[in-house]
Amino acid sequence: MIIVRLRGGLGNQMFQYALGRKLALENHTPLRLDTSEYKTTIRREYELNHFNIAGDVASEEEVEQVTGSNKPPLERILCRLKIRKRPYYERRVVQERVVGFDPRIMNVRPEVYLDGYWQSEKYFSVIGDTLRKDFTLRQGLSREGESIARGMLDSQSVSIHVRRGDYVTDPIYQRLHGLCPLSYYIEAIGRFERLLDDPRFFVFSDDLSWARGNLELRNAATFVNQKETATDCEDLILMSYCKNHIIANSSFSWWGAWLSANKGGLVLAPSMWFKDEKVIPTDLIPESWQRIKTSLI
Numbered sequence: 001m002i003i004v005r006l007r008g009g010l011g012n013q014m015f016q017y018a019l020g021r022k023l024a025l026e027n028h029t030p031l032r033l034d035t036s037e038y039k040t041t042i043r044r045e046y047e048l049n050h051f052n053i054a055g056d057v058a059s060e061e062e063v064e065q066v067t068g069s070n071k072p073p074l075e076r077i078l079c080r081l082k083i084r085k086r087p088y089y090e091r092r093v094v095q096e097r098v099v100g101f102d103p104r105i106m107n108v109r110p111e112v113y114l115d116g117y118w119q120s121e122k123y124f125s126v127i128g129d130t131l132r133k134d135f136t137l138r139q140g141l142s143r144e145g146e147s148i149a150r151g152m153l154d155s156q157s158v159s160i161h162v163r164r165g166d167y168v169t170d171p172i173y174q175r176l177h178g179l180c181p182l183s184y185y186i187e188a189i190g191r192f193e194r195l196l197d198d199p200r201f202f203v204f205s206d207d208l209s210w211a212r213g214n215l216e217l218r219n220a221a222t223f224v225n226q227k228e229t230a231t232d233c234e235d236l237i238l239m240s241y242c243k244n245h246i247i248a249n250s251s252f253s254w255w256g257a258w259l260s261a262n263k264g265g266l267v268l269a270p271s272m273w274f275k276d277e278k279v280i281p282t283d284l285i286p287e288s289w290q291r292i293k294t295s296l297i
Contacts, residue, residue, distance in 0.1 A: 001062065002024045002027065002108075003031075003033070003112070003113045004032075005034045005116075007037045007044075010048075010251075010255075011250065011253075011254060012117055014255050017033065019105070019114065020033070021053075021054060021127065021134065027109060031056075032057070032058035032062055033057050035058075036063070051135050051136065051138065052136050052137075053135075063113070066113045068093075089104040089107055093112075094114050099280065099282070100283050100284065105123070106123075121258065132261075135237070135255075136237070137233060137234060141238070142234060152243070153241060156197065156199045156200060157200050157242040158192050158246060159245045159246065160201055160204065160215070162204070163180070163205070163248035163250040163253070174275075177249060177275055178272075179297050180296065181294060184292055185215055186215075187294075188268045189201070189216065189246070198220075199244075201220070202238075203215065203222065203223045204224050211223065224238065236252060236256050236259075242265075243265045244267070245265065245266075247267065249296065254269075254284075257289070266290065268290055269289050269291050269292070270291065270296070273285070275297075
């Protein structure tokens, strides 16, 4: 059995699931998802249940079995002393130690509990087709979503994701993540205006009023606003119907672009992902995507 600890928002949960799915397939073992984080936090909620995923939610007993937390205290201490000599990726509980791809993680074997963010496609790109099937909506698109998707497929569509929300209101998130400045979006939009004969922009944001008031969109534009009728999962999947993408420093739009079926499309991403310069993800942005040099604010 492989158990993956889920935490964070939808995009983070997808990264965590993707690594677990790859390792479970490779080792011919069940995948379980530890969702206990969402019993105590009101900031986020478990959202993968909206997709056709293959992993079941782990029971408390399964987590205790794999992590060894059900053992008597003395036995737990002895076990910790014993495994200290092992490489960390050969232990029963494997915690992420680097920001970016760590090839040693691919050596883990059941039984194991994975605790990290695992934000690199190098962990799971070889099962891309499987993940694209897993990350389809259980309920399908809403009627409004189907209409928007047709518009994306019938045009030179470009998704734009503007992430603000807690990146603005939460001091900790603001210091760590920061915001893509307006200049980043103006530069990215300008590139597509020069590249495509008749681009049509589809704007996704947790602050659509800011996006409407600040983005300079001279071509046709649709501001996707389904908050009353659709889940975040539907917005992310809708994003993937676009042929090209302008993403924010957000795992949400990262997945919207990565899941796109249009392999010939262009994805533009900010050169920085974290405002905190101590956190440098070395390979979060796929090599086929283009970066726009920018400083986060």
